[in-house]
Amino acid sequence: MGHDQRLYGCINMTDGKLSCDVVIIGAGPSGSMAAKTCAKHGLDTVLIEREKDFREGTKPVLLHRRIFDYIKIDDRFLDAKIRGIRIISPDRTEIEMHEPKNFELFFSLNRGRFNDELVKLAVSAGTQLMSGEEVVELIKEDGRVRGVKTKKDEIRSNLVIDARGIESKYRSFKEVDSCIEYLVEDVDLDREYIHYSIGDKFEFFYIVPKGDKFAITLFSSNPTEEQMNLFIKENLPEAEVIEKYSSQIPFGSNGTIKDGMMLVGDSAGCASPFSRFGVLCAIDSGILAGETIVEAYEENDFSSDLLSRYEKRWYKLHGARNDIEYDVRKFLEKNLSREDVNSLFHILKDEDGFFTDASFKKLVGSRRSKLRRTLFEKFKRYDCSIWDLFVR
Ligand SMILES: Cc1cc2nc3c(=O)[nH]c(=O)nc-3n(C[C@H](O)[C@H](O)[C@H](O)COP(=O)(O)OP(=O)(O)OC[C@H]3O[C@@H](n4cnc5c(N)ncnc54)[C@H](O)[C@@H]3O)c2cc1C
Incomplete structure (x- = not known):
């Protein structure tokens, strides 16, 4: 789009400086899909990723079947096809919900290979990928982010997307859940x-x-290996631990635009506070940010006003619901005792896991009715079943 000289790929030399239309920092699900969207519409798009290769590693990722709206999943990446969920309360009351036979709900995939496929989508749309390069600083002018510095280069652009995930210094979320993950074998579960x-x-x-x-x-909020070891000892005593990781997942967005830079995915707290299925939220936020950038170039308008279209679209698609989830979750954590959770499960179990009128009547009519009434109001506002909470 009107550059002095094409240097290589999507990077141009403008007034003696490296430049492009949009720089995206981080090639996770949000960054890759933002890059794909921008490049597909002809923008000179540079995607900078610190890692050299995603394909290593054994971590799994669980994806809702809606993932097929975005990418064709090769059977080679599939670790498991999931048809249902079992939710177990502290007193081990179990609610089972499932799809009919042969209808999959989720897919368990190798995370590295899946991410690699998303990056390939971005590259085949025309994105210039700079892998093995770390962004160490943002270029700011007049209070706006105008480009990035890597250890080797300085690249300028009208618009920058921060897709650095939880590590972003610009991150904008309300809270973070820590997690410990074990890969185990010798487990006899469906x-x-x-x-x-x-x-x-x-x-x-x-x-x-x-x-x-x-x-x-x-x-x-504060997981420990002792908790995990105790859980395994009590529930899966035969399990053999092969690998251990620890990580974090943010939730509750605190805004998606800062200093003219758009935040997507985990850096903007886009994950769902209940299910924590961050990948689809990350993908959607990346696409929405990319589409807004395309409009900014079409209208030659890079004002905060135009960029705020992204914030509004995000809020409409997932943000509003995530905010209510956040509110419900905070309420539950603060007000529900172990006994409350158990009795909630007993009531829900009778209704096959759904918050029906009958389950609400029992809920409100049972002990601690003020608490139940508030819970009822919150869930009514939220308008969902336990299935929706975990499977949306
Ligand atoms: C243990 C765990 C399990 C999870 N399981 C699931 C699941 O099963 N299903 C699901 O949907 N979600 C899951 N999530 C959430 C999901 O992983 C995230 O929500 C999702 O990866 C967010 O995508 P993202 O693109 O925003 O960020 P990330 O995936 O974190 O990508 C950020 C990228 O930015 C790069 N980067 C960072 N800093 C720089 C820099 N300075 N310069 C250049 N590059 C940089 C990183 O290397 C990385 O590649 C899980 C999270 C955790 C912690």
């Missing part, structure tokens, strides 16, 4: 199901099949 166990203090244990193994993830 491979067509995900198991969610809720602990005494609203800590969550997710068990996801991965090929002939399982990944167990413990999410809470």
Whole structure:
């Protein structure tokens, strides 16, 4: 778009400086899809990724079947096809919900290979990928981000997307869940199901099949290996631990635009506070940010006003619902005791996991009715079943 000299790929030399239309920092799901969207519409798009190769590693990622709206998944990447969920309360009351036979709900994939496929989509749309390069500083002029510095280069652009995930210094989210993940083998569980166990203090244990193994993830504000080891000892005593990781996932967005830079995915807290399925939210936010940038170039308008279209679209698509989820989750954590969670499960179990009128009547009519009434109001506003909470 009107540059002095094409240097290489999408990078141009303008007034003696390297430049392009849009720089995206981080080639995770959000950055890759933002890059694909911009490049597909003819923008000179540069995607900078610190890692050289994503394909290494054994970590799994669980994706809702909606992923097929974005990418064709090759069977080679599939570790498991999931048909249902089992949710288990602290007193081990179990609610099972599932799709009919042969209808998959989720897919468990190798995370590295999946991410690599997303990067390929961006590159085949025309993105210039700079892998093995780290952005060390942002170029700011008049209070706006105008480009980036890597260890080797300085690249200028009208618009920058921050897709650095949890590590971004610009990150903008309300809270973060820490997690510990173990890859285990010798576990005798149904491979067509995900198991969610809720602990005494609203800590969550997710068990996801991965090929002939399982990944167990413990999410809470302060997870410890002792909690994880105890859970395994009590529930899966035969499990053999092969690998351990620890990580974090943010939730509750605190805004998606800062100093004229657009934040996408985890750096903007785009994940769902309940399910924590961040990848689809990250993909959607990347696409919306990319589409807004395309409009900015079409209209030759890079003002905050134009960029705020991204914020509004994000809010409409996922943000509003994520905010309510955040509110419901905070309420539950603060007000529900172990006994409350158990009795909630007993009531829901009678209604096959759905918040029906009958389950609400029981809920409100039972002890601690003020709390139940508030819960009722919140869920009514949220308008969902336990299935929606975990499977949306
Ligand atoms: C243990 C765990 C399990 C999870 N499981 C699931 C799951 O099963 N399903 C699901 O949907 N979600 C899951 N999530 C959430 C999901 O991983 C994230 O929401 C998603 O990856 C966010 O994508 P992103 O593109 O915003 O960020 P990331 O995927 O974090 O990508 C950020 C990228 O930026 C790069 N980067 C960082 N700093 C720089 C820099 N300075 N210069 C250049 N590059 C940089 C990083 O190398 C990285 O590639 C899980 C999260 C955790 C922690």
